[in-house]
Amino acid sequence: MTVKDDPGQAQFAKATVRKITLRIIPFIFLLYIVNYIDRANIGYASLQMNAELGLTSQAFGLAAGLFFIGYFLFEVPSNVALAKFGARRWIARILVTWGILAVAMGFVQNDIQLYIIRFLLGVAEAGFFPGIIVYLGFWFRGKELATTIALFVASIPVSYIIASPLSTWIMHTVGWLDMSGWRWMFILEGLPAVILGVICFYALTERPKDAKWLTARERDWITAELESEQAAKKGSTLHMSIWKTLANPKVLYLGAIYFVYQVGSLGVGYWLPQIIKGLSGTLDTTQIGLIAMIPYAVATVAMIWWSRRSDRKNERKAHSYIPMGVAAVAMFLAAVLESPILVIASISIALAGLYAFKSPFWAVPGQFLSVATAGTAIAAINSIGNLGGFVGPFAQGMIVDATGSPTAGLYFFAGLLAVSTAMMVAMRLRRIPAPEETGSGAEKTKITAAR
Numbered sequence: 001m002t003v004k005d006d007p008g009q010a011q012f013a014k015a016t017v018r019k020i021t022l023r024i025i026p027f028i029f030l031l032y033i034v035n036y037i038d039r040a041n042i043g044y045a046s047l048q049m050n051a052e053l054g055l056t057s058q059a060f061g062l063a064a065g066l067f068f069i070g071y072f073l074f075e076v077p078s079n080v081a082l083a084k085f086g087a088r089r090w091i092a093r094i095l096v097t098w099g100i101l102a103v104a105m106g107f108v109q110n111d112i113q114l115y116i117i118r119f120l121l122g123v124a125e126a127g128f129f130p131g132i133i134v135y136l137g138f139w140f141r142g143k144e145l146a147t148t149i150a151l152f153v154a155s156i157p158v159s160y161i162i163a164s165p166l167s168t169w170i171m172h173t174v175g176w177l178d179m180s181g182w183r184w185m186f187i188l189e190g191l192p193a194v195i196l197g198v199i200c201f202y203a204l205t206e207r208p209k210d211a212k213w214l215t216a217r218e219r220d221w222i223t224a225e226l227e228s229e230q231a232a233k234k235g236s237t238l239h240m241s242i243w244k245t246l247a248n249p250k251v252l253y254l255g256a257i258y259f260v261y262q263v264g265s266l267g268v269g270y271w272l273p274q275i276i277k278g279l280s281g282t283l284d285t286t287q288i289g290l291i292a293m294i295p296y297a298v299a300t301v302a303m304i305w306w307s308r309r310s311d312r313k314n315e316r317k318a319h320s321y322i323p324m325g326v327a328a329v330a331m332f333l334a335a336v337l338e339s340p341i342l343v344i345a346s347i348s349i350a351l352a353g354l355y356a357f358k359s360p361f362w363a364v365p366g367q368f369l370s371v372a373t374a375g376t377a378i379a380a381i382n383s384i385g386n387l388g389g390f391v392g393p394f395a396q397g398m399i400v401d402a403t404g405s406p407t408a409g410l411y412f413f414a415g416l417l418a419v420s421t422a423m424m425v426a427m428r429l430r431r432i433p434a435p436e437e438t439g440s441g442a443e444k445t446k447i448t449a450a451r
Contacts, residue, residue, distance in 0.1 A: 013225075016218045020139055023213060025148065027203060028132055029155045031095065034192050035128060036159035037167075038102040039067060039121065041189055043270045044167040045105075045182040047277065047285050052180060055111055061397020063114045064270045068389035070122025075383035076246070078127025079134070079376060087135045091128065092201035098124040099193030106179075106186035130379040133362060138207050139222070141229055142363075143311065150307030150359035157296035157303065157355055160269075163189075164296070168273075168289030245376045253427065254364065254377075258385030260420035261324065264331065264413035265354045267392025268347070271406060275347070278406035279340040295348040302352035307359035319360035321424035327353030328417035335410035343407070354417075361424075 042049075046060050055063070082090040101121045108114045132152060140148045170188060171181035205211045208222045245251060268275075272295070276288050283291070302323075310319040327350045334346035365377045396409040 012217075013221065016214075016221060017140070017144060019214070019218070020208075020222065021148070021151070023205075023211075024136075024139060025151050027200075028135075028152055029158075031091075031196060031200065032129075032132070032152060032155040033159040033162060034095075034189075034196060035098070035125065036156050037163045037189050038098060038193060039125065040160065040269060041163055041167050041185060042105075042118070043273050044163065044171065044285075044289065045185060047168070047273055047288065048171055048180060048182040052182070053108070053111060053114065055114075056397075057400040058394070058397040059111055061270075061394040061400075063111070063118050064393035064397075065390035066115055066118045067122040067125075068266075068386045070119040070124075071126045071386045071389070072122075072383050074123045074126035075130065075386070076376065076379045079130050079379035082127055082131045082134070086206055087131060087138075088201060088204040088206050091131055091135075091204065092197045094125060094128045094131075095193050095197030095200055098128075099190050099195075099197060100124075102190030102193060103187050105190065106183040126383075127379065130382050133378050138226075141225055143314070146307045146311045146316070146359045146363040147304075149362050150304050153355070153358050153362075154300050154303050156358075157299040157351070160296035161293045161300070164289040164292040165286070166289075168285045172285045246380050248377070251365070251377045251380055252384070253423075254361075255381045255384030257420050257423045257427075258361070258381050259388040260416050260423065261354070261357065262385045262388030263392040263395070264327070264388075264417045264420070265392070266389040267396045267409060267413050268331070268350070270393045271396050271400075271409070272347070274400075275406040276344075279343060291344065294344060295351040298348040299351040299355040303355040303359065306356035310360040310363070316360045316364050317424065317427060320357055320364075321421050323353040323356035324417055324424060325353075325421040327351070327357070328414050328421055331410050331414035331417060335407055335414065 042064055046055075049055070050057075050060050078090070078094070085093075098121060101117060101124050105114075105117050105121070108117055133149065136145065136148055136152065167185050167189065170185040174181050174184040174188070176184065205213070208214065208219055208226070211219060214222070272292055273288050276291050277283060306319065306323060310316060313319070330346045330350035330353065334343050334350060337343050337346060362378070365381065392413070395412060399409040399412065400406055
């Protein structure tokens with residue numbers, strides 16, 4: 001009897017997934033909010049820090065981007081370590097070390113110290129995102145993964161919604177011990193990561209079989225479902241060594257798409273406070289922070305709605321390239337338009353597209369690779385892509401120095417997003433059979449996988 005044929009079993013399955021979601025997602029959502037605040041708050045710090053440290057636009061772009069060099073070099077090794085030591089221990093380690101370094105940002109005295117700490121911050125955070133994606137795969141079935149990832153990744157725009165007013169308020173109002181507001185911002189926003197790292201060690205449950213907060217029936221059911229799903233993928237998924245995974249054409253192609261995407265996405269993200277400041281000379285720091293909330297509020301709603309649509313339609317390719325194409329057009333309009341209101345509206349649409357892209361895109365690797373291999377592949381794709389996090393802010397800094405306009409770089413980013421859209425459109429896909437859904441069920445569905 002299938003799940004559909006047994007309403008009681010279907011209700012049990014739904015309740016179990018909801019219970020797991022409510023236990024796991026809010027906590028990792030909070031972790032990623034803190035993560036993104038600590039990596040992105042340098043954009044708000046630039047409103048005061050650049051003048052105090054004597055940074056040019058290019059020097060600031062270099063400092064913002066160096067984070068991603070450290071991230072790139074240590075992402076795959078960190079993910080391998082996570083597999084060895086376990087998600088609970090390794091994610092806790094990541095949190096504590098990045099928190100300490102985030103606090104240290106508040107004590108830098110010159111550009112060289114800033115470069116070093118930003119690089120080390122990337123090293124410390126490396127492996128966090130792919131580790132969480134792999135961890136979610138331990139708990140959720142493929143058909144729920146895009147929505148689950150979206151609920152997690154939605155913390156990125158939410159982090160900006162929180163960071164925009166919080167960071168600028170701290171900078172504007174806190175000046176204890178004769179230290180600048182931007183220094184206190186780094187210190188006060190870095191401490192939560194250290195605290196949450198300690199909590200994570202005790203709160204995170206490694207696998208369903210270890211979950212004392214599930215009943216025996218719930219543990220047995222979700223374990224059987226996940227094992228059945230992996231068994232059904234045999235023959236359609238690949239299991240490869242680390243080096244073969246890193247050299248796999250599919251993985252490299254996805255990494256290239258994500259690289260081009262990240263150049264545009266993070267180039268805008270780190271420079272948004274400066275772009276808003278350039279639209280009006282009368283805005284103070286707090287007002288800039290409040291305006292910067294708007295695009296990310298729009299992006300949060302768009303991301304969750306689009307990912308749920310992707311899961312409902314059981315489709316990933318079009319749900320990846322359509323929002324990215326929309327983002328490319330909106331980014332171009334933001335560069336062309338002169339009205340501050342229309343520029344902010346265009347940037348809001350662009351960021352909505354950029355964030356809507358993420359969840360369907362990250363659902364692809366797990367559909368053509370085994371769980372173990374997908375972890376390394378996701379780390380590799382994210383690692384390659386995050387090099388774009390260096391190129392984007394640094395390129396924007398060079399463009400600003402050359403043109404004197406914070407919005408001039410939007411032409412460059414729009415072009416790159418158009419390229420990334422075309423690459424996703426050109427990606428060849430095939431249909432493969434999904435696991436039979438049982439409660440123990442027996443209902444075949446189709447999923448899309450990269451070929």
